[in-house]
Structures are given as structure tokens and as C-alpha cells.
Amino acid sequence: MALLFHIGRYFMLMAEVFSKPERLSIYWKRTLEEMDLLGIKSLGIVSLLSLFMGAVITIQTKTNIDSPLIPQYVVGFTVRQSTILEFSPTIISLILAGKVGSTIAAEIGSMRVREQIDALDIMGVNSAGYLILPKIIATALINPFLIIISMFLSIFGGWLAGTLTGIISSADYIAGIQYDFDPYIITYALIKTVVFAVIIATVSAYQGYYTIGGTREVGISSTKAVVYSDVVILIMNYLLTQLLLL
Amino acid sequence: MIEVRNLSKSFGTVEVLQDINATFAKGKVNQIIGKSGSGKSVLAKCIVGLYVPTKGQVFYDGRSFHEMAKEEKRQLRQEIGMLFQSSALFDSLTVMENVMFPLKMFATKSEREMRDRALFCLKRVKIEGKGNKYPAEISGGMQKRVGIARAIAMNPKYLFVDEPNSGLDPQTSIVIDELIQEITVEYDTTTIVITHDMNSVMGIADEIFFIHNKKLWWQGTRPELLNSGNKELNDFIFAGSLMREVQKAMKSG
Ligand SMILES: Nc1ncnc2c1ncn2[C@@H]1O[C@H](COP(=O)(O)OP(=O)(O)OP(=O)(O)O)[C@@H](O)[C@H]1O
């Protein structure tokens, strides 16, 4: 019952968000600001995580399949596939849900409890559109770039870990990441990324927008934003994998 | 003129307002008074449509808000200026940008004209030197004044002011009250002021609406206020020592 209520209200909010904006120029300016806040400012954490992620996949793969029957290039191949298919688009999106989602919910939530959304509404501004649409567009545009950077860094991190520890030769690793490459997996990863970006922005904005109470409730909304974004991302990940890869 | 007809508002099972009927006249300062939590802010928010009343209707110069289409409501809202109890300034914008915000959203003016208009409004609230500051960098009282400047930026026909005096020193408080009165007379706005500051009531109220026990308990003018013979009203207005002195002085002639 409560779930249906939230789903219904979520889609009604989205209808508001995508209704006609007042001033396109203002929306565009806001979108650029959001790209900076939600995207560029996440670059550091995404880079760091990706490097270590690739490094760990390399060491794990190598130590777990250390058999003379399996060719050496399999390590690079595994790093490439798991990075592009799951680790970068899904895991990094889950991380971004934590960082970006909580930011969005906290910002919109505190605007709600401090009557700033009322102030927008009272001026006749479409508050949902004004506050939420730039965030959706910003994340949908910027997250694919973050994820592509993440893919490169993860694969690079794998190479770094592999060659520095000496468990795999540079040549074998590079052969592995070039082996049997199907560019469609990039398309698949980017489709997922954009879907996840929209989920992060909209689910978090929904949590913030309907906050009732004070600063304590803003905190609760922020937590809920992350949890629900993660849950919806995981479900959509399953569905999209089935839809796009089977 | 704003008319409220049979307005009731509940949140869930809790009733906050019950069958309110009131007419707020044009060019007059209409003050809503009542204890904290009596539902003054809720009434204002029902009138401007931020809350949907459980029952009843609101008419803006004869136009039923309830029956307006969405686009008409948006149009009407550009004629409404409102100062919120919490000021509700946008944190990420400077004082100047806050006042220019409604102009940028709706007015078909050049950047320069909008700036001039914003500056004019800031001057009216005597705060023009703070244009480049952010809301967090100015005092609560200054935030209220900026909130008023933003509310009058679009030359509203209907002006709502929720507790303009709370958190202000008595002198600034009087300046704000006089400003509200001036604007009301000058632009012939329908002004609704919410307050529990009796100084403000005695200073500028043309018509007073006392909300008590979910109802519009008493309504009248300033002279009528002190001799209403209404116990609940007297308990409210004579709660402060200053007003008790006034009452004593009046009794002794
Ligand atoms: N969104 C809401 N949901 C549930 N209850 C609410 C909501 N808004 C207000 N109330 C309740 O309505 C009652 C009246 O609140 P309101 O804010 O109108 O009081 P007020 O007269 O403005 O008080 P104050 O002078 O302290 O500002 C309070 O009991 C409050 O808890």
C-alpha cells in the first residue's frame, strides 16, 4: 500500500518535473552548475576507487586461476570484462548514489523544510522542474564520462598492480585486454549508466522534495535516498542485464 | 480583496482550522493574530494554495482559486508576494539575486531594469548596502527585510507577511511595520500580516482577525480590540505587561 503510494507520487512528481519550463536559459545555467557540483566534484573519489578496484580484480583473478592450463592473458581479459560490464557502471553508480544522491536529497530536503520550495511555488515557479530537472540532465550527461574514466583507470590499475607485483607480464596483460573485444559491451555499460544516473537523481530528489519536518528529517531523507537509489539500481541492473545481454 | 469561505483544514485526523469565514479588504492591513500553533501560518498557506483546504473556498477579487486552471493559478501567483516565517531566502543566491529572482523568472525586462528594480526594493527595506552578501552572512532581521524586498519585487496585488517582527529589535520592527503599511496604501494591496506582536497590531492593523480554538474567534478594528469583552481575546492581548498597563490606564480614564 505504502509502496504503491510512493510509486504513484513519484511518477506524478516526474510529470511536474518534465512539464514546460519557465525560462530555458535559466535551466541551462542551473544544469551547468549541477554538472560541476554533482559530476566534476565526484571525479576524485571515482578515480581512486577505480584504480584500486582494477588492482584488486587483477590480483584476485591471478591468485584464483593460477593453473598451467589457463593462459596468462585471461587475467587482463577478466579485468576488462568485469570492469566494463559490472564494476564501473554498477559499483561506481552505487558509490555515486551514496555521494550524489545524499547531496541531492539533503539540498532539496532542506529547501523544503525551510519553506524555500514554498517560496518558489508562491512565485508561480514550477519548483519541481526548476530544482530537479537540471539535476537529472546533469547526472545523465556527466555520469557516462565518469564511468568511461573509471573503466580506463580500473584497467590501468590492474596493469599497475599486475606489473608492479610481478604476477603478470605487461605483454600478457595487454594481450588480455585486447582479446575478443566486442564494442557492444561499452554501449551496454553506458545505457546502464544513464539509467542509473536518472534513478539516482530522481529517487533522491523525490526523497528530498517530500521531506516533512526539520533538520532531523532531512537527514533521514538523505539516508533513504541512498538506500532506495541502491535498491532500484540493483533491480534495474538485473532487468537490464537480462534485456540487453540475453 | 480576498474572501475565505467555510475553510477547514485537517492534517490526517488532526483538525487545525474549522469553518473560517473572513474577508480581507483591499488597501488595508489585515492582521491575523493568535497563539503559537493556533494555525495562522496554515491559514495563510491555505489561502495562497500551498495547502489544499479540506473544505471551503478562497476568492481573489471574486475569482475562485479552487476553480482556476493550473495556468491561471500560476498567473495569479505572480500577483502574490509572500514573506515566509523563516524568510525562505535561497542560500545559493546573493541578496541581490534573491530579490531579482522573481523578475528573472517572469518579468520581460532587461538585466539593467531588473537590477534597478531590485535595488529600489532593497532601498525600501533600507538594506541596499548588502546586495552582494549571501543570506547566511546577514542577520535574521536583515533576512526578513530581504524577504520583504523579494515579496514586493513584482509589485504584488496581494501581500502576505508571516511574522515580520519576530527576531527584530523594537526600532527595526517599527520600520518594517511602517513599510508594510506604506506599501499597502501606496499600491493598494490586499495585505495580510500574521503576528503575535501586539506593538505591531496597535501600530498598523486596520482589521484584526483572532484565531483561537481552530476558529475565527473574533474580528474587529483597533479601537474595538481593547473593549471587546471577549475573554479569550483579552487573555491573548493582555498577556504582556505593556498591554496590561495600557488596559489599566484606560480603565482609570
Ligand atoms: N504540514 C503539516 N502537517 C501536519 N501538521 C501541521 C503541518 N503544518 C502545520 N501543522 C500543525 O498545524 C498547527 C498550526 O500550525 P501553524 O504553523 O499554522 O501555527 P502558527 O499559528 O503559525 O504558530 P506560530 O505562531 O508558532 O508560527 C500546529 O499544531 C502544527 O503542528
Ligand SMILES: [Mg+2]
Ligand atoms: Mg506561524
